[in-house]
Amino acid sequence: MTPQPPTPAPRHSWWGPSLMRRTLLALLAAMALVWLVLLVQAAVTHHRTMDTNPGVHHLAQGLAGALAALEHPAEAGALVRGLAHTLNAMRADVDLLRGTSVLMQLQDRTGQLLDSSTAGLPAVPLAGDSGHAAMEVAGTPHWVAWESTGPWRVVVAEPRLPDARLLGFMGEDLAASVLLALPLVGLPLWLAVRTGLRPLARLDAQIAARSAHDLRPLQHLPPQRELHGLAQSFDQLLARLRAHLAREKAFVHDAAHELRTPMAVIATQAHVLAQAPEGPQRAQAAQALAHAVQRAAHLSEQLLTLAALEEAPPQRTAPQDLMALLQDCLAERAGWAEGLGVELSLDGPDTLELPLDRQLLWSALGNVLDNALKHGCGPGAGREVQLRVVQEGGDVVVWIADDGPGIAAGEQDRVFERFWRSPRAHSSGSGLGLTIAQQAIGHLGGQVCLGPGLHGRGVGFTLRWPVAG
Helix, strand or coil: CCCCCCCCCCCCCCCCCCHHHHHHHHHHHHHHHHHHHHHHHHHHHHHHHHHHCCHHHHHHHHHHHHHCCCCCHHHHHHHHHHHHHHHHHHHCCCCCCCCCCCEEEEEECCCCEEEECCCCCCCCCCCCCCEEEEEEECCEEEEEEEEEECCEEEEEEEECCCHHHHHHHHHHHHHHHHHHHHHHHHHHHHHHHHHHHHHHHHHHHHHHCCCCCCCCCCCCCCCCHHHHHHHHHHHHHHHHHHHHHHHHHHHHHHHHHHHHHHHHHHHHHHHHHHHCCCCHHHHHHHHHHHHHHHHHHHHHHHHHHHHHHHCCCCCCCEEEEHHHHHHHHHHHCHHHHHHHCCEEEEECCCCCEEEECHHHHHHHHHHHHHHHHHHCECCCCECEEEEEEEEECCEEEEEEEECCCCCCHHHHHHCCCCCCCCCCCCCCCCCCHHHHHHHHHHHCCCEEEEEECCCCCCEEEEEEEECCC
């Protein structure tokens, strides 16, 4: 196979996914949000002030105080016009107020117009001696305030600025402050993020420098809490990979060891069969050869089943009758049991419809049954195998027990190990059946437990798993 060239490292780009870029964009968004909140607050404060205590009210009060000492209408009118002229000249120098003029009128106590800063305008109709209100003057919204003193009533009306113009001015003013604060906040944040990402870069370099076969734990774990957890999780992944590779090596070693015997028998008997003349010796060699081939085929099938189970196959559940599945398992082994003189029995409900993965359950139940018939029954051993099915809460429980010689207490911890066979066993086997059953039930979220058998003899296996769906 032609070796594939190494995949080039991804190029760093400003436009690609980046924590630094995301942080800076988040800062810009935060500053924009601060600007918007301040703008809304300034606008609300302005309108609340103009509604409750506008500046024109203070101006009207001050002008009324100046008019209190005057008695002649001409002098009072001159004072009003002069103050209005001065004030409007000052407003002309302010960008926000340019193009707007404050209106001042002098009225008597009855509301008759005596003088006005803007010629041609009628008297502003007012109620009461003093007050302030928002009203239209000459068809334009104004903030109006009036105050009475002696024979005079003075009226001050300031044009109300459009909201868009007012918000635009406030927004520009606040934007300057926000832009000034941006580098003062952004620079420390940029330095903090850049410094904070350095340990991550070192961790990345440490991992990138490793070969594909280097599964040792990481060295010099970063002290930062967030990165320390990430590094520990990576170390745990490496530990699982090391354990997986160790299991695979052991699996290959054990499989090679177990296959060596039937392969040697096959080679030997094939040679004998080729050399032996017709007769009993040739028939015996053919029978031994067929037995060795059958054993090798069974072992290969068990190895393939175990390998498939260790890949964690997805469950394919569908509503099925568990009792019918168990009856099929027993029917398939009925001839074998009859040849051994073993009685098979099944105790449980007539039907038990459940969502099941038939392949996983068939493998688990079949291997436990085979184990009972092969090692617990036969000449000089047990004569009965019972299956019992119950549903306990949300779990399904299948108990498979025999009345054979049982398993010694010192060997019970090893029954689920791969390729393990009791030295007291009277029949050969692959040593994988119970391992396969445990793996299959484990994929269903359950477990297989070892317990007592029938009539104080033998051994019982309890297969328990939760009802799917």
